[in-house]
Amino acid sequence: MQRTDLPDMFFGAKRAIFQNACELLKDMTAAENVLWERLNKSQLGVRFKAQHxxxxxxxxxxxxxxxxxxxVDGEIHLSQKEYDEGRTAELERFGITVIRFTNEEVLNDIDKVVEEIKEYLSK
Structure with a gap:
């Protein structure tokens, strides 16, 4: 079975998207790496996937x-708010909730970021 045969988890993502995700996984930002260190291996009691x-x-x-x-939003997101809002709306169509943190929040107060994620998971 191919990954794209699992629409409930990938929502019909095509092969090219998977290939791009692999590249992004190899080149995560410093903030993404810091958060990933706290999310991977089910440290919060649930599985997270990076660059999904x-x-x-x-x-x-x-x-x-x-x-x-x-x-995790870097400086570029300051100039693409409309795009991010549209992207969030598209993801919400699939019943997905999106929460956002800035690079600064992750790099300067990772414990607070993790606590906010835990709060969401406990709802």
């Missing part, structure tokens, strides 16, 4: 059990 394909998008981190996307 969903439809035409690649999200920073995804927890399928809770249909939760965690995005």
């Amino acid at each position: 394909p969903i439809d035409i998008f690649i999200v920073d981190f995804y927890c399928h059990k809770y249909k939760l996307v965690v995005e």
Whole structure:
């Protein structure tokens, strides 16, 4: 079975999206790496996947059990708010919740970021 045969987890993502996700996984930002160190290996009691394909998008981190996307936004996101809002709306169409943190939040107060993610998971 191919990954794209699992629409409930990948929502029809095509092969090219998976290939792009693999490249992004190798080249995560410093903030993404810091957060990944706290999310991987089910440290919060659930599995997160880094650089996860969903439809035409690649999200920073995804927890399928809770249909939760965690995005880490760098400076470029300051100039693409409309795009990010549209992307979030598309992901919400699949019943996915998106929460966002800035690079600064992750790099300067990772414990607070992790606590906010835990709070969401406990709802």
